[in-house]
Amino acid sequence: MRISKSPWLLHYDGSSCNGCDIEVLAATTPRFDVERFGIINTGNPKHADIFLCTGGVNSQNQDVIRQIYDQMPDPKVVLACGICACDGGIFKDCYNILGGTDTVIPVDVYVPGCAVRPEALIDGVVKALKLLDEKADKMKRGEYRSMTSAEYAEALKIKGQLAEAADTEEKDA
Amino acid sequence: MAAKRSVIPFGPQHPVLPEPIHIDLVTEDEKVIEAIPSIGFVHRGLEHLVTKKDFGEMVYVAERICGICSFGHGYGYVDAIEHIMNIEPTNRAKYIRTLLFELSRMHSHILWLGLMADAFGFESLFMETWKYREKVLDMLEAATGGRVIFSIMRIGGLRKDVPDEVLQGFLPGLDEIEEGIKACEKAFLSDPAVLSRLKGVGYLSKEDAIDLGCEGPFLRASGVARDNRTSGYAAYGDMDFEVITSDDGDSYGRCYVRIQEIYQSAGIVRQCIEKMPKEGIYVPIKGFPNGEYMTIIEQPRGGACYYVHASGKKFIERMRVRTPTFANIPALAKTLQGCDVADVPILVVTIDPCISCTER
Amino acid sequence: MLENTEEIELIGLLNKIKEMKTDGSRIVQICATKIGSSYELLYTFGIDYDIKHVKVKTEPGEHVPSITDIFPAAYLYENEIHDLFGIAIDGINHDYKGKLYRTPVEAPFG
Numbered sequence: 001m002r003i004s005k006s007p008w009l010l011h012y013d014g015s016s017c018n019g020c021d022i023e024v025l026a027a028t029t030p031r032f033d034v035e036r037f038g039i040i041n042t043g044n045p046k047h048a049d050i051f052l053c054t055g056g057v058n059s060q061n062q063d064v065i066r067q068i069y070d071q072m073p074d075p076k077v078v079l080a081c082g083i084c085a086c087d088g089g090i091f092k093d094c095y096n097i098l099g100g101t102d103t104v105i106p107v108d109v110y111v112p113g114c115a116v117r118p119e120a121l122i123d124g125v126v127k128a129l130k131l132l133d134e135k136a137d138k139m140k141r142g143e144y145r146s147m148t149s150a151e152y153a154e155a156l157k158i159k160g161q162l163a164e165a166a167d168t169e170e171k172d173a
Numbered sequence: 174m175a176a177k178r179s180v181i182p183f184g185p186q187h188p189v190l191p192e193p194i195h196i197d198l199v200t201e202d203e204k205v206i207e208a209i210p211s212i213g214f215v216h217r218g219l220e221h222l223v224t225k226k227d228f229g230e231m232v233y234v235a236e237r238i239c240g241i242c243s244f245g246h247g248y249g250y251v252d253a254i255e256h257i258m259n260i261e262p263t264n265r266a267k268y269i270r271t272l273l274f275e276l277s278r279m280h281s282h283i284l285w286l287g288l289m290a291d292a293f294g295f296e297s298l299f300m301e302t303w304k305y306r307e308k309v310l311d312m313l314e315a316a317t318g319g320r321v322i323f324s325i326m327r328i329g330g331l332r333k334d335v336p337d338e339v340l341q342g343f344l345p346g347l348d349e350i351e352e353g354i355k356a357c358e359k360a361f362l363s364d365p366a367v368l369s370r371l372k373g374v375g376y377l378s379k380e381d382a383i384d385l386g387c388e389g390p391f392l393r394a395s396g397v398a399r400d401n402r403t404s405g406y407a408a409y410g411d412m413d414f415e416v417i418t419s420d421d422g423d424s425y426g427r428c429y430v431r432i433q434e435i436y437q438s439a440g441i442v443r444q445c446i447e448k449m450p451k452e453g454i455y456v457p458i459k460g461f462p463n464g465e466y467m468t469i470i471e472q473p474r475g476g477a478c479y480y481v482h483a484s485g486k487k488f489i490e491r492m493r494v495r496t497p498t499f500a501n502i503p504a505l506a507k508t509l510q511g512c513d514v515a516d517v518p519i520l521v522v523t524i525d526p527c528i529s530c531t532e533r
Numbered sequence: 534m535l536e537n538t539e540e541i542e543l544i545g546l547l548n549k550i551k552e553m554k555t556d557g558s559r560i561v562q563i564c565a566t567k568i569g570s571s572y573e574l575l576y577t578f579g580i581d582y583d584i585k586h587v588k589v590k591t592e593p594g595e596h597v598p599s600i601t602d603i604f605p606a607a608y609l610y611e612n613e614i615h616d617l618f619g620i621a622i623d624g625i626n627h628d629y630k631g632k633l634y635r636t637p638v639e640a641p642f643g
Binding site for chain 2: 535564567568577584609629634641
């Protein structure tokens with residue numbers, strides 16, 4: 001495939017066990033080396049194009065994740081790394097886990113695994129690159145702007161209400 | 174002109190930290206006067222899962238307390254349950270556990286070396302050390318099938334055996350890692366630019382280290398020879414090794430202790446392979462645990478306590494894990510007092526913080 | 534059962550802890566367990582490799598004195614117990630006032 005950009009990564013540990021985090025780091029080191037695609041791990045959300053989020057979301061860090069996401073410039077892609085970031089994983093039943101990353105921000109690519117393997121992660125990043133290109137094209141035509149976390153929360157709320165309404169309708173019928 | 178006090182927030186998302194921790198730094202100009210740590214960003218509440226997962230499944234939850242010291246957490250929990258149920262695992266199981274424990278320690282310490290190099294701005298050294306870490310991970314993968322989370326522990330022994338041929342195959346790899354780390358050691362312990370970042374930075378006296386309840390290499394770098402492995406759990410009683418300490422008490426000392434421990438662990442792995450007994454790896458268990466026990470083991474980051482309280486039911490009543498980073502935070506706050514703001518990332522990294530352990 | 538464990542009354546807690554301090558012990562950990570409707574606090578101390586435990590029973594609503602005047606490094610354990618179990622601990626040197634762990638449920642273990 002053609003890679004047209006050298007996107008930079010931002011990594012945030014939601015509430016992961018660290019396993020996925022070190023695999024994210026390992027993906028940037030000599031064995032796996034995503035840097036050969038021009039991908040650099042940055043610490044500043046305003047420099048980043050791809051947001052790698054590991055671990056489930058809990059009540060203390062949900063605002064941190066929202067803030068980081070909102071600070072990233074458009075176009076941006078969010079990757080949920082590991083099964084905990086996808087849906088909560090083994091910690092789903094914990095009192096302090098709200099769910100996967102998609103409970104607070106929109107997620108574009110889900111990469112499962114416990115812990116996620118660097119190979120899978122690279123595959124996910126390459127998928128993200130394609131999405132990034134598509135989003136950039138649409139932006140040029142003025143057809144696209146990514147959702148803010150507040151808009152996303154509103155959308156989730158409406159979706160929840162619709163699902164609830166459908167449920168009651170089904171029950172009534 | 175009198176310096177004005179200001180508070181600088183550090184974290185939770187910070188370039189040097191793979192994990193979130195937040196510290197409020199009270200500063201006067203460039204000097205830190207006081208540091209107030211606050212944690213809780215990774216708190217999941219997994220100790221509460223004892224009400225939802227039975228005592229056998231909890232092994233997998235315990236392993237996922239932390240992805241770096243995963244094996245040790247599985248071991249600590251299993252050991253506590255085995256003591257309560259009076260199960261004596263076979264010698265082969267004990268030896269393989271010891272071997273995997275030491276490989277985990279090697280990968281954890283090499284990982285730390287890399288993070289440390291990254292923290293003092295030596296990126297090529299970070300890449301170099303992590304190159305050798307991959308070799309340790311290859312061994313762990315060959316032995317267990319997983320790179321960071323192994324799920325090989327089981328109450329009563331292990332889930333699968335590691336064949337002797339696989340173990341023999343580790344020997345050349347160990348030599349290669351040792352050689353590689355020896356080359357990196359030169360940069361860490363004798364490069365003048367690196368020394369200027371480490372020597373005398375974050376001094377902690379022996380008395381303070383004991384008083385504040387420090388653990389692990391952080392404690393041993395202040396000259397206290399305490400290493401729980403000497404109590405001889407698993408197969409450590411049969412192994413020949415000495416506790417490594419340093420009298421420096423600063424970041425250099427912590428670096429020195431961890432590097433020496435990599436060689437030490439490689440030595441213990443070799444001894445395990447050499448003395449590996451031939452027998453089964455699993456003792457069947459009967460019934461449910463009833464009683465309480467506290468296991469104390471030496472994790473890569475220091476002593477860790479696993480307290481289990483069970484009352485003869487399928488679900489245990491309480492599992493409590495006191496991890497080394499939790500014990501090291503008060504001492505970290507102490508070492509941060511009086512340091513330069515620019516040294517804060519280095520000092521945070523020198524305790525080898527494992528936040529997901531700390532907050533569980 | 535747990536070796537080297539001494540069960541004492543809440544009223545004698547601080548005296549016992551002071552005794553530990555004069556013996557030269559360090560604080561290893563503090564842990565709470567819910568047993569029926571009451572709580573059991575387990576204080577663990579150590580001198581080198583010797584570990585000693587002190588066990589105290591407390592009822593809901595009872596106030597437990599902080600030991601941070603004697604062992605200043607115990608503040609994280611005490612804040613943790615307060616946040617997770619809802620046990621009131623008086624006089625902690627660094628009191629996070631329930632903000633150490635911000636959980637959606639108050640005192641999830643309580």
